[in-house]
Amino acid sequence: AQTVTQSQPEMSVQEAETVTLSCTYDTSESDYYLFWYKQPPSRQMILVIRQEAYKQQNATENRFSVNFQKAAKSFSLKISDSQLGDAAMYFCAYCSSLEYGNKLVFGAGTILRVKS
Amino acid sequence: EAEVAQSPRYKITEKSQAVAFWCDPISGHATLYWYRQILGQGPELLVQFQDESVVDDSQLPKDRFSAERLKGVDSTLKIQPAELGDSAMYLCASSLGVTNTGELFFGEGSRLTVL
Numbered sequence: 001a002q003t004v005t006q007s008q009p010e011m012s013v014q015e016a017e018t019v020t021l022s023c024t025y026d027t028s029e030s031d032y033y034l035f036w037y038k039q040p041p042s043r044q045m046i047l048v049i050r051q052e053a054y055k056q057q058n059a060t061e062n063r064f065s066v067n068f069q070k071a072a073k074s075f076s077l078k079i080s081d082s083q084l085g086d087a088a089m090y091f092c093a094y095c096s097s098l099e100y101g102n103k104l105v106f107g108a109g110t111i112l113r114v115k116s
Numbered sequence: 117e118a119e120v121a122q123s124p125r126y127k128i129t130e131k132s133q134a135v136a137f138w139c140d141p142i143s144g145h146a147t148l149y150w151y152r153q154i155l156g157q158g159p160e161l162l163v164q165f166q167d168e169s170v171v172d173d174s175q176l177p178k179d180r181f182s183a184e185r186l187k188g189v190d191s192t193l194k195i196q197p198a199e200l201g202d203s204a205m206y207l208c209a210s211s212l213g214v215t216n217t218g219e220l221f222f223g224e225g226s227r228l229t230v231l
Binding site for chain 1: 119120147149156157158159160161164166171172207209211219220221222223224225
């Protein structure tokens with residue numbers, strides 16, 4: 001079974017600075033998807049960024065980018081120019097391309113605090 | 117903007133009581149998921165529906181949990197009897213179909229406290 005590990009329970013960043021959240025995963029599959037989801041306090045979880053394992057190029061979405069290291073099974077999220085609205089719980093998630101349906105396996109999450 | 121609706125947002129109950137949660141997915145979304153998120157942990161899939169059919173309930177504790185999506189639209193998750201360990205956030209999510217894009221749309225969740 002696939003597992004996702006987020007080793008940083010909590011991180012802090014100064015507004016306008018850059019922060020990197022770490023994620024490692026374990027799988028025997030070669031084709032899969034990786035995601036970062038954001039869960040703001042008392043609000044719904046939303047997709048931040050997605051990476052297909054067959055793509056070597058790292059995904060970017062505005063201030064959010066990933067560092068995908070397939071051999072190392074590492075998938076970190078970099079947030080540039082951090083804003084107060086970035087404060088949330090961030091979940092790394094894995095999705096097999098072989099299993100039926102969008103079954104996501106989540107990590108335990110990292111709480112990101114943004115200081116003004 | 118279309119959202120996944122869940123109710124109630126908060127529920128406090130005593131152990132051995134019955135509790136039910138309701139979810140209305142985004143219109144047109146064929147796939148519906150119920151996740152359980154225990155404090156300090158990531159969400160774990162309980163049950164997945166494709167239209168009105170259950171496609172995965174392998175992690176659903178069937179002795180006390182049940183889920184249905186009778187008309188393939190909204191869904192109800194029931195717990196009877198509730199136990200202390202059931203205290204958690206219950207998240208509903210939906211997606212257009214089962215192709216593995218991984219983009220799920222989540223509701224705000226129903227937080228259950230069992231006393």
